[in-house]
Amino acid sequence: MSSFDIVTSSFRIHRRRGHAVAEAVRAGAFAGAAAIAFALVGAYLIMDRRFVVEDIITLAQTVVLLFVLGGGHAAARSAARDGATAATAIGFGALAGLVAGLLFAAAILLVAHVGLRSHLVAASPMLVRAVTFLGAPGSAVAAAVLVTAGTAAGSVGAAAAMLRADRRTAVLIGLAALLGAGLFRDVFAGLLHNLPGLAALEPMVFGVGGVTPVAAAVIAVGAAGLSLVLHHRRRPPIAASTRRRIEGVLLVVLLVLVPLVTDAFVAQVAMLVGLYVLMAMGLNIELGLAGLVDLGFVAFFAVGAYTMALACSSDPRAAVHLSFWLALPLATTIAAVAGLLFGLPVLRVRGDYLAMATLGLGEIVRVLVVSDAMKPYLGGSQGIIEIARPSLGGWTLDTPLQFYFLALILAALVGLVSWRLQHSRIGRAWLAIREDEDVAQALGIDLVAAKLLAYTVGAAFAGMAGAVFAALIGSVYPHSFQLAISINVLAILVIGGLGSLPGVVVGSLVLIGLPELLREFGEFRYLFYGIALVVTMHLKTEGLWPAVARQEATDA
Amino acid sequence: MSKVLEVSDLTVAYGAIRAVRNVSFRVEPGELVTIVGANGAGKTTVLNALCGLRDIRGGRIRLGTTDITHLPPQDRVALGLSQVPEGRRLFPRMTVAENLEIGAYTRREAAAVAADLEWVLELFPRLRERGRQLAGTLSGGEQQMVAMGRAVMARPDVLVLDEPTMGLAPQIVDLVLDALRAINANGVTVLLVEQNAYRALEIADRAFVLESGEIVMTGTGAELLDHPDIRNAYLGYDA
Structure with a gap:
């Protein structure tokens, strides 16, 4: 198994099946445990402030309801697979819902009558009140309502499973x-x-x-x-190719129009998505095409950002004073050179070792930037500030929307380059290396040269994103270049579909755009990030928008 | 145009164990030569050393007038040495057409490559309608055809094959070996490694027997087919 497969398969879920009753109890227990965890970490209270349907159901209630609906659904599907009739299957769904409701009600009673607050901050009287719909908080009536609601939700989920x-x-x-x-x-x-x-x-x-x-x-x-x-x-x-074309056009329309017609906050989120699209297109060359697992990708983003800073800042550390439009190709080039230099030692190791080596590389760059040794040149943890905004004939880009369109234009450019590369001779060689390194070599492909090229091009794209990022923020700090960025970009590729350019856009929208739009839920927005990851890998293992060749395989 | 392949004193070791010891042989232009031997005799090791996929301990390898002993694998392909690896090893998530095209990776002349693709499709007509199918979804026999086609697309002077009939039904074995003879008749020198010694010796001009990393016998295919030791050890019946 290649490391490429390990990356994709480690996101997938494997389960074993048991008897229908056991399955129902397990599904119910799972849903109940999820609901309890959701409540006890504090997510329930935060999301309870927000209505999905005004004055009818809150987001928190929706989430808990979805857990139980899902439990009932799973129980009924499993029973139906064992040959149960629809009525029996719905019974199993009700059982799952009952188990979930009992667990949740028990947990709430525990919170109400035994002080858990010293251990769990969120286990407060407010939580108990929030889930009391009838009777006094902590009373048997309130608990009975939860159990009944759970059973009902489980049955409804099961009934939905029995539909055509x-x-x-x-x-x-x-x-x-x-x-x-x-x-x-x-x-x-x-x-x-x-x-x-x-x-x-x-x-x-x-x-x-x-x-x-x-x-x-x-x-x-x-x-x-x-x-x-x-x-x-x-x-x-409709023919698959036509459908893909229609979907592609819709995606472009969405990208151009939505930030135009909504508020500044959405434009800012769109800007961030645009930057991640640029970066993900870079990693797509490395991982999606050539199969090189790179966990230090953020290093090139940092190189691009710092190059922009040193070329365009009014800071005394700045080496030169260039306009943004000159600094952008310079930053891209320097990032590419950095990719080439880093690639030389790192690319001689394979698979899992490559992942570790690049991980180390990313950290080395970050540590170097904060180090005292580099402080006179890179500003240490204070970073470099006052980076000039790009201007074009007296007109300065300064709103997020303008930067979004800048990122969009660059992404289109980079997308075109990627597409051309993918369908060229070297693109085929990358795919071959991804599939089977040894055979690729035996067919006459120079592994070192091909991998170095993939690494260099990927680094260049990341450097370009970093340069735009620096100009947008107007300053660079080492803490902007955490490992989490590398991981985010990797997850975008896996969710979108490895080797797929539209997949890169969809992945960025889902993993970067959605959590940003949910900022009001604080840290809990990453709950949606996690759910998106798990659900996608469970239902669409090849990603949301898989690369063409693999799509045909599923159609055939 | 075909080139001679000459191996002298080839030694390959895995740690302290010498898997191939002082093996020397010569394959003349246009010949079909087979190496037979039991599991673990060192057949695959010899092939991988020829193709540059395995570091060697000693000896020399010459292709035509060029000493290729220390050349990287890609340069050997460009010089005219091409391999069909053991177990076919197609690129499963690439289409049949892409698998074949990548075989011609070292070549630049588009017209000649297109002509060779046409020749491969004549050799294996079944692949014609499979062009857009993913290689991983083919049957074992079809995969073997693609693997051979992919190697031929490099337009080799010398084609080496590692167990091309492994795991195939008898009719498919016929088909694969017929194609191999056709490739050989087209002027390509063939070096074939097989466990299915009977079928290999039937079509071979000459053969070597490899035992514990050493060549213990050489002769024409017909001679070895009739040799009592060979019949005993590799063909599974008494003389």
Whole structure:
């Protein structure tokens, strides 16, 4: 097994199956445990402040409900696989829901009557009150409501599992649309507000917290209905290539239009997504095409950023004073040279060792930058400030939206270069190396040269992203270049689909865009990051937008 | 145009164990030569040393007039030595067409490459409709055809094959060996390593028997087929 496979497969989940009753209890216990953990870490209270459907259901309630619905669903699917009738399967779903409800209610009673606060800050009377819908907080009545609700939710989840596949999908899509509208209320409300002729709709669709009840019904039923209609009308089916082209055009329209019509915050998020797209396209050359696992990718991002800083800052440390437009190719080139120099020693090791070697490299760069030895040149932990903004004929780029379009143009450029490379002779050689290094060598491919080129090009793209980042922020600090950036970029590729350029964009939107838009939930927004990772790897192991060749294999 | 392949005193070691000891042989231009031997006799080691995939302890390898002993693998391919590896080892997530194209990686003349692709597809007509299919989804026999086609796409002077009939049904073995003879008839020198000694000796001009890393017998294919020791040890019946 190559390290490329290890990277992709380590995100996947494998399970063993047991008897239906055991499965139901296990599914219920799992859902209950998830709900308890969700409540006790404090996520429940934070998300309880936010309505999905105004005055009807909060985000916290939705999440817990989804856990239990999922548990009931899993229990029923497992029972049905063992040959149970629909009624029995729904019974198993109810059992799972009952188990989940009992566990959750027990945990809440424990919080109410035994002081857990010294160990768990979130185990507060507020939590108990938040999950009391009837009766006094901590009473048997309140607990009974939770158990009943759990059983009901488990049954509903199980009933959904018994639907025909097309209807099940429709229900899922309806719920997802509703959740999406509620969760990203600000984006959609801004969109409605700024679109000519639709502004009047905004107060009708969106309340203070979430979607208004009427709009919620319209959205959910509409999305589900649309899904059903599309499912049954697709005869003859649209050719896969045409569909991909339509999806591609939609993606581009989304990228260009959405930041234009919503507020400054969305533009800033879009800007960040753009930078990650640039970086991910670089790593895509290394990992997606050539199969080189690189955990020190952030090093080249840092090289690009510091080059920009030293070339464009008014700081006395600045070596030269160039305009942004000259400094950008310079930063890209220096990052590429850094890639070449680092690559020479590192690329002689293979697979897992390469991952470790690059990990070390990334850390070395960060430690060097904060070190006293480099402080006279790079500013140590104070960094370098006052980097000039890019200007073009007296017009200065300074809003996030302008930077977003700069990043978008660069990403389009880099995307074009990537695409050309991928379909060239060297692109084929990279794929061959990724698939089987030994055979690639036996077929006449110079491994060292091909790998070095992949590493250099990847480093150049990351350096370009770093340079834009430095100019946007106006300053560079060593703490901006943490290992987490390398990991983020790696996860973007895996989620989007290794070797797929549209996958890079989708992965960045999902893993960078969504958590940023959910900033109001503090650290808990990474919960969505984690869920996105796990769910994607479970349902779409090749990524959200897989590379073409592999897509054909699943179609065949 | 075909080149002679000459190996003298080849020694390959894994740590202290010498897997191949002072092996010398010569394959003349246009010949089909086979190396037979039991599991672990060192056959694959010899091939990998020829292709530069294994460091050698001693000896020289010459292809035509060039000493290739210390050349990296990619340069040997460019000089006309091409390998069909053991177990086929296709690129499973690339299409059949891509697998074949990458075989011609060291070549630049597009027209000649296209002509060779056409020749490969005539040799293995089954691959014609499989062009856009992923190589990993092919049957074992079809994969072997792609592996041979991929190696031929490099337009080698000398083609070495490691166990091309391994795990294939008897009819497919016929097909693969017929194709191999056709490749050889087209002027490509062939060095074939096989455990299926009977089938290999049937089609070989000459053969070597490798035992514990040493050549213990040489002769024409027909001679070895009739030799009592060979019949005993490798063909599975008494003389």
